[in-house]
Amino acid sequence: MFLFSLALLSSLPLAARAQSASVACLQIAASISTASSVFFPGSLSYATDIFHWASSSADLSVCSVEPGTAADVAKILQIVGASRIPFAVKGGGHTSNPGFSSTPGVHLSMSRFSEVTYNASAGTVIIGAGLVWDDVYTVLDPLNVTVVGGRFSGVGVAGYSLGGGYSWKSNQFGLTVDNILGYDLVLPNGTITTVTATKNPDLYFGLKGGLNNFGIVTRFTFKAYPQTQIWGGLITYAGPTIPAVNKAVADFSALTTDPKAQIFAAYNGALGIAVLGHLLFYDAPTPPPGIFDEFLAIPFLTKDIGTRDLASIVRLFPTNVTTGSRTIFDTVPVTKYTPALVDAILNETTFWSAHLAPFGGLAVSYNIEPFLPTAVPSTNPPTAFPGTRTPGVALCPTNFFFLWVPETSDAIFHDAMHQSTAQIKALAIAEGVLGTSKYTNYAIYDTPLSDIYGPNVPRLQSIKKAVDPQNIMGLAGGFKF
Template sequence: MVPKVLLLAAPLVLLAHARPAALELQKRILLDPICTRIDNATSSATSVHYPGDLRYDNDISHWASSSTQLAKCSVRPGTATDVGIILGIVGSTGTPFAVKGGGHASNPGFSSTPGVLIAMSRFSEVTYDAASQTAVVGAGLIWDDVYAALAPHNVNVVGGRVTGVGVAGFTLGGGYSWLTNQRGLTIDTVTAFELVKPSGEVVNVTQNSDPELFFGLKGGMNNFGVVTRFTLQTFPQGQVWGGLITYTFPHLPDVAAATANFAASVTDLKASIITTYNFLLGQPGVSQLLFYDGPSPPSGIFDDFLAIPHLTMDVSARDFLSLVKSSPANSTYGQRGIFNSVSLTQYTPTILDAILNETVFWGSHLSFDTGVFISYDVEPFLPSLFSHGAASSSAYPPARGTGLLPLNIYYAWSLELSDDKFHEAARQSAARIKDLAIAEGQDIVDAAVYPNYAIYDTPLVGLYGGNVPALQALKARVDPQNVMNLAGGFRL
């Protein structure tokens, strides 16, 4: 371990050669008393980094540039105890902070800050226990890492569907997976959370140890402290089948028909799809992901998709990680971005037509305002997807009687000046699709929106429904000093 005093060496060297404005900024940051205090108070397992250090750059960076902010410093805690020390310092001084796991949050300020950025990258363990059929997974990982570590054991967990998604935010927000029809949401498979409370106390939260807090952490995001490790149920995993097909504009009616038919008629728990309508380079198209939890799907399930003339196809029997990595590479990395969502109960032909119309309309309009990518992810699941948890087992979903199918709206653009326009467009588009679904007869007036897709100003009742009072009471118990309100997110 490098002595902590040497961690300032790189920034200090840069100071000697910096221009005057940069010099003044560096001096101000290096002398920041909060960062210095954290550095002095934590153990040698933890390090503090400053602008001018590549480790700082890596810590603050996000795939969406609009989710990146210049922090006073970044801190890489190496122990849960050190996380508690950090929370104690930022809490007692009222210093804004953020916690970054995989860095996939699209909402500005949810995992970034102008204050102290806590980067969880050192929490990178994957420990499989065959006896309990569980895996302990660190909060700094992405799901690709977890799948790779578990593959030699021929087991898997219920995690992200595409490459590059972080474990922590995904799990704390709910977690829709390729395995959800069979196993539920990711939160339905968590058996324990290692949590650093805002007070600094490190606890292992289970259904037996603190049922209220266990409930709140399952969908309640970062309101109750910092989760450092998750204990997840594991399940046998062999080869799977599927991958990516891309279709061009002339074939989109056939894709819509195939998607509607799949959503309405396929009941095989092992089968799943994501149909993504994209507007790129002036044309709509579809990126189609197919999944079957086995080396070969029964005939008929995916035949409609395979019969449509395609631009590209990468579909085969493969290992699970290979399938996850077959998802489209993030061509918008470094652009600004936002998610928004609608929860539906059905993907009907009418709704799919509306989604295509929204793709074309906003793609055409926003391309004149630095829009580089407009995307709508259609995600059908079986109506029984919420049946894997008890009626009141988690903060999200607030009710489990009706399965909710998330629609993810994603816009990417280049210039900060266009932020408000794109955010408002995402709101308008979601509202239009919701209104159409209600007019069609879908009972979604008060349907909860998936927290991981919800835009930043979604009201709490829109995420947690009738659970809001209980969650607010829990927040008051666990965090009476409102330490976690110094971080971004959906605040209780």
């Protein structure tokens, strides 16, 4: 189960905890090099460092630290570890779970790790842990190369990559974790190392979906792939056309086998009214006839579809447009989307957007994400996530997403999310399409580890104990082994 960092010093009075964190901040400031900085409340840099897209995921830390070198990350870990001070590690800050990348203690922002280096001869790209995917594609698109990375604007490289990673390229090349060749890692004891399949196979396995349990990653080495322009864009629907859209979604999930073709079908609701925003994607300048004809034949509200570069389709669906609202995610993994399941997701959209409005609800969004079995190839070496890869069976990470304003309504929305997840899970079981592993980056904070990592949990716990016997990474938030 997850562990909030605040609970780790719960035996101390609040004032004593803050004083201990203040001392740690000063120790860090005196120890780090000029490549790094410490900031305190009242400064613009501090506000930027602790900022999260979802206000419910942010916390007021005693200080923020922007490490600029791996050696300084090591010093910081040694100080917070020796002092047992709660800390946070933030890449892009796109988690919806409270306390997963925020803290009342010492906040680390990885923003200075901003490298994107393409090595044509090696066929690799080195990517810093402080970037968002927009930054990465802006560099790589002009080079006509890409990596198996994020699909939406504002999503951070680090959390996404350490959690598994579903990509526009996944049907062709697997999950993001299947395409990372190495990790520059600062271990909890301060040792700086590079983790590869041959150098440290256990850590290599654990970092592929195991989040921040094993230390702090400063850089990732990705496989590089050629990238042409792509075809696609955003099309929206509402009103009487929605039943036809539901059929098109279910048909796409059941019938499409081209690994270059994908959709992301967002069922958005406000005040009981559904508006559907669908991204269509084909990994070539022009799709073959027929794949998207059913969607394109339906009367639409808006349409922005054509040949474009990869970065532009990522920016078409900015996940940070709801900045400042309170947010929670959850997910039900499925192997495909049956007509009954698609209809039920529409019903959840209209029901919960109407039911939650009196409590400050702004909107809900249920996101249907069909993937082929090739997105979770069973022939690849094992990874922490998913817990199970079944030959020939897809694993689609349906995302549920609630937005609201007042903090006093948090419990209402969290409970509603649990109810909605249970409803869709029950139907998925009845339809025979329930998947085996909840997607790490969508799973709500109290998800049991077994629901994400399945039979991998004992091995992950063993790796965690070996590399972090003092449980220093337990001082940070997140799902913990």
